[in-house]
Amino acid sequence: MLEIPLSALEVAMVQAGSRAVDTLRDTAAFARGVERLGYRRLWYAEHHHSPAIGAFPPVVLTAHAAASTSVIRVGSGGVLAPNHAPLTVAEQYGTLAALHEDRVDLGMGRGPGTFDEGVARALRRGAGPATDAEYRQDVAAVLEFLVEEVALGPLPEPWLLASSTAGAALAADLGLPVAVAHHIRPDNTAAVVERYRSGFVPSRWCERPRVLLCVETVCAETEEEAVWRAGPMNVVKAGLLQGVSRRPFPTPAQAAAHVFTPHEMQALAGFRAQQAVGSPETVVGRLARLAAETGADELMLATPVHDLHDRLSSYALVRSHCGGAGR
Template sequence: MVQTGTRAVDTLRDTAAFAQAMERLGYRRLWYAEHHHSPAIGAFPPVVLTAHAAASTSVIRLGSGGVLAPNHAPLTVAEQFGTLAALHEDRIDLGIGRGPGTFDEAIARALRRGAGPATDAEYRQDVAAVLSFLVEEVALGPLPEPWLLVSSTAGAALAAALGLPVAIAHHIRPDNTLAVVEGYRAAFTASRWCERPRVLLCVETVCAPTQEEAVWRAGPMNVVKAGLLKGLSQAPFPTPAQAAVHPFTEQERQALDAFRAQQAVGTPEVVVGRLAQLVAATGAQELMLATPVHDLGDRIGSYELVRKHWGAAAGSAAGSAALV
């Protein structure tokens, strides 16, 4: 996030420190999303951030979560991530998704050289082409691990047909999660990429010593979400104090409360309990945490608290999924 009072370059300078902190805490994966024309998030290409973080770490897996297939030539995506995989053996993930990554129509058309939104058939062809190019044209050595990012049953069906592991965007469309998991597992076909269904669940997670502090830290993302509900571009990521006085409408408050109830915000006990419920409901093998918190220290502190208490829950429902 590009926080209020900072510049995009300041966010970039934090990238390596954050990756090193996640590696030190024992997290398995760190992914970067593709966004455009978003003052609150920044327009930082996932492949560039992946390369930068990989050069600053030694163990943690890094990659895209995701690179948006309609915005890029499939061969370019394959070459970029194939090169990263050759340079950082067994550490690179290639998460592929769809959507323009922006609410600005002019930017979306610029990304696609004037073309409109990709059809389902075009998207399927793009994903299949990336996978084909990885094997047939790039193949510099170790390949990146491909994932399909989905938030709908249509995306789940594509992942199942291609035999790809699936990363489910519970932090974006939680109401779809159970249907996505069920459809994916029912239709899965084994491939060279994945022998059996493999589910990663991404959950918005903000953890703090007290419930009040966790809600306070989660406040800025509520402002961003309220803007997204209106299809608006955002100002830089607000502070918790700014979020506390933001004039939400009653409709926005209801929507945000309903969303937060499906995520994991609170004390370590509350967060671990909620994550365990999601694992039990979905059978996810991996949990990825999205923690949109203004202060870098607070953000790292949230991950540290969850990691500590998740480990203590080993052997329970929580212990059945890897925390990534």
């Protein structure tokens, strides 16, 4: 049994042959579905210029989800701070928090949200990648503006996303809860968690270290069905291994017909072994092991399966078999 809260990350994959607007229209139904299942929070990731992932601003999806639900926490996982003016971020999420009291999270990250250098520069008004000092300044400015300039009422709950020890150190120094991107860089997880806990300084935002661990999770009644549903994301990942970021999100049938190189197969197998893909028994076992190894306070499940029914089925199976704590 797994007695810690469970949450969901919406990546908004756009299936080959469908339209981004179709994915967008599913977001409200998905939000209501994970709310009914008892998930604690639902976050939206920022992505740009990808044929596989919808370029839907997290703040817009957060507002839409908040209006479509009643109790689940909603927010960004995350809004990428260097892409936005800090005051704008504070005003947007401060307004949402005032409209939906005690339900809004503001998860902030560093990456550009795209593999296209031209798009990244356009987002950052011609600037290159943010330095450590610039990123820290952006995050600190958002927090300051929330308190001193916005302050419409209840504030959003800030989180910092981290996939490296540098991100963990910043979260610890600012006294923020940390969301660890195990679903992106699992080999860094242990070092990230250790660095965060060892350097944590209490703040007005968080009195003690709080760790949320995000895990790629695809659950089905059988191992074979879970692997089938997870196949499309494997094709996208294989493209990234080759430096190809413009690969669309295929159907499961297209993914099953894809020929992987031996190197890709080895890399994908190593990654999958650190995530949670399989039958309910396999998935619950892996999630429980990760929670025990990291001491995570909460698990967030990322399920990059496009079909709405299959995605919600995965979340439902996990909830029904692991006994995760409620909200």
